[in-house]
Amino acid sequence: MNTRELAQKIRLDAINMVNTGKSSHIGSVLSVADILAVLYGSVMTHDPELPTKADRDRFILSKGHAGAGVYAALAETGYISKKILAQHCQNNSPLSGHVSHLGIPGVELSTGSLGHGLPVGAGMAYAARIQFAKHRIFVLLSDGECDEGSNWEAILFSSHHKLDNLTVIIDYNKLQSMKSTQQTLGLEPFSDKWVSFGWSVLEVDGHNHSLLEKALHSDATIPGKPTCIIAHTTKGKGVSYMENSVAWHYKTPLDEDYKMALAELKP
Amino acid sequence: MRDAFIAELSSLLRSDNHVMILTGDLGYGVFETIEKEFPAQYLNVGVAEQNMIGIASGLALEGFKVFVYSIGNFPTLRCLEQIRNDACYHNLNINIVASGGGFSYGALGMSHHATEDLAVMRAIPNTTVIAPSSPWEAKYATHALLNRKGVGYLRLDKSAYPFKPHNDTHFEIPHATQVQDGKDVTIITTGGILTEAIRAASMLNEAHIQARILSMHTIKPIDGLALRSAIQETGGIVVVEEHSRIGGLGSAISEYCMQHALSPGFFKHIALNDTFSSVVGTQEFLRKHYHIDANSIYNHVVDNVRPDL
Numbered sequence: 001m002n003t004r005e006l007a008q009k010i011r012l013d014a015i016n017m018v019n020t021g022k023s024s025h026i027g028s029v030l031s032v033a034d035i036l037a038v039l040y041g042s043v044m045t046h047d048p049e050l051p052t053k054a055d056r057d058r059f060i061l062s063k064g065h066a067g068a069g070v071y072a073a074l075a076e077t078g079y080i081s082k083k084i085l086a087q088h089c090q091n092n093s094p095l096s097g098h099v100s101h102l103g104i105p106g107v108e109l110s111t112g113s114l115g116h117g118l119p120v121g122a123g124m125a126y127a128a129r130i131q132f133a134k135h136r137i138f139v140l141l142s143d144g145e146c147d148e149g150s151n152w153e154a155i156l157f158s159s160h161h162k163l164d165n166l167t168v169i170i171d172y173n174k175l176q177s178m179k180s181t182q183q184t185l186g187l188e189p190f191s192d193k194w195v196s197f198g199w200s201v202l203e204v205d206g207h208n209h210s211l212l213e214k215a216l217h218s219d220a221t222i223p224g225k226p227t228c229i230i231a232h233t234t235k236g237k238g239v240s241y242m243e244n245s246v247a248w249h250y251k252t253p254l255d256e257d258y259k260m261a262l263a264e265l266k267p
Numbered sequence: 268m269r270d271a272f273i274a275e276l277s278s279l280l281r282s283d284n285h286v287m288i289l290t291g292d293l294g295y296g297v298f299e300t301i302e303k304e305f306p307a308q309y310l311n312v313g314v315a316e317q318n319m320i321g322i323a324s325g326l327a328l329e330g331f332k333v334f335v336y337s338i339g340n341f342p343t344l345r346c347l348e349q350i351r352n353d354a355c356y357h358n359l360n361i362n363i364v365a366s367g368g369g370f371s372y373g374a375l376g377m378s379h380h381a382t383e384d385l386a387v388m389r390a391i392p393n394t395t396v397i398a399p400s401s402p403w404e405a406k407y408a409t410h411a412l413l414n415r416k417g418v419g420y421l422r423l424d425k426s427a428y429p430f431k432p433h434n435d436t437h438f439e440i441p442h443a444t445q446v447q448d449g450k451d452v453t454i455i456t457t458g459g460i461l462t463e464a465i466r467a468a469s470m471l472n473e474a475h476i477q478a479r480i481l482s483m484h485t486i487k488p489i490d491g492l493a494l495r496s497a498i499q500e501t502g503g504i505v506v507v508e509e510h511s512r513i514g515g516l517g518s519a520i521s522e523y524c525m526q527h528a529l530s531p532g533f534f535k536h537i538a539l540n541d542t543f544s545s546v547v548g549t550q551e552f553l554r555k556h557y558h559i560d561a562n563s564i565y566n567h568v569v570d571n572v573r574p575d576l
Contacts, residue, residue, distance in 0.1 A: 109324075109328070113352055116321065116349060116353055119318045119322055120321045120328070122322055123327075123328070123329075124329055125325070126310075130307055150321065150349070156315070
């Protein structure tokens, strides 16, 4: 399966999961489906048969509300059974709305409250560095999440300690919980902020697989600097009526909406 | 007490290179030797407590045994959600050390009074909560926490009782230290405020009241056996803590008694009322001001044991 096919499966799985689970955040999942597909399908060194293998690359979904996308990626790449995806957000399900590690191989960190993933990822990167390990650590953040001050503590820390084994990807769809990022708490000039904090910054179309692959490749990192990939994305990408709509941060696709989403996403 | 912690920590760092110590840019004059001797195991993360717990969690997820250090409320309240979600939910081997429990930094003002920390840390799952009363307890608590599963909270006090263990005294979580025996009442303390209980007991002795004194260094889990014996053998109990009366040692003991149908002859809880300590002064001064000192303990005991006096 190539990464495009994987991204499509993640999108379809996620639509089905939030429909049966009557849950939310589908717009956020669709926004990162391509990034997840390129990471799990191409860039990361990982083995679903040996999910805690020491030399695996680590991935943290800091924007835990897109957990359905990670569960789908883990199911499609063989970490967990595809059957359990249907239990998403059901009573007693191992698959909570925000990603949780309990009972789910492949989830490095449970998240849900924003601003937690990057400090932990920086700790993992520091651990790898002092043990002379070669694996990489990827942390996926949302743009709105960058309002959280804890990230900026970790951003300072990571460049100070020259953690070039750490890559942050920002899902920059420019919409946060209620309005646009610019109307809420402006991030621009966003790239300059990361550069001034000592990071190597790449800007990329977050739905273009070949560009994502190139940016995420270890060849694109600069020795002595952590990498930030600002991925320009569209919230709700792939389902026309969800694209660029804040409402689909919350709404569940039901009935006609659900059918229409399936029709647009089916190969 | 802090010196005892540092000495034991140095020994742990020496014996296992997977032990690490992180500080939130505090410990001037404390960590220089450690930094010099164990440069790979020491990390000053800067004035950034949320990141400190995150970094500690990342290290612990990779197999390190991590101590984090700061003062007062900074390593607990400032980064509480990181403690809850990252450290405790993942049940990581992280021990949080706060220097300056209660009014240790009394003159520095309300921001530096750590008076709700025990309650807050006790409420989170996968934690062990310890407030040593002596350098001896601080040393052994540090050692015991290292290999204990989950997140430890070690509250170090400026005041300390120079406890000399007998040959048969040993430290074990949550086994309370019996500092002296008595038959008329049991005074139970946590942390350095034991020193006030010792002074009160000496005054009580002159009034022919013999008090048993327990240093209940571990408030989570609680030593139910010592509590049961105290109630059965001495009747009344007086709980003393340099902490809010909500959620700390007194609460833990009350909960245990109710849940196990234990009825002390009487129960007195000497603690801080549900208000901010806006008064400034030394630890000794503030204990007097807030009526958690030796005289208050003495008066409460006499009122209940010998009301005729």
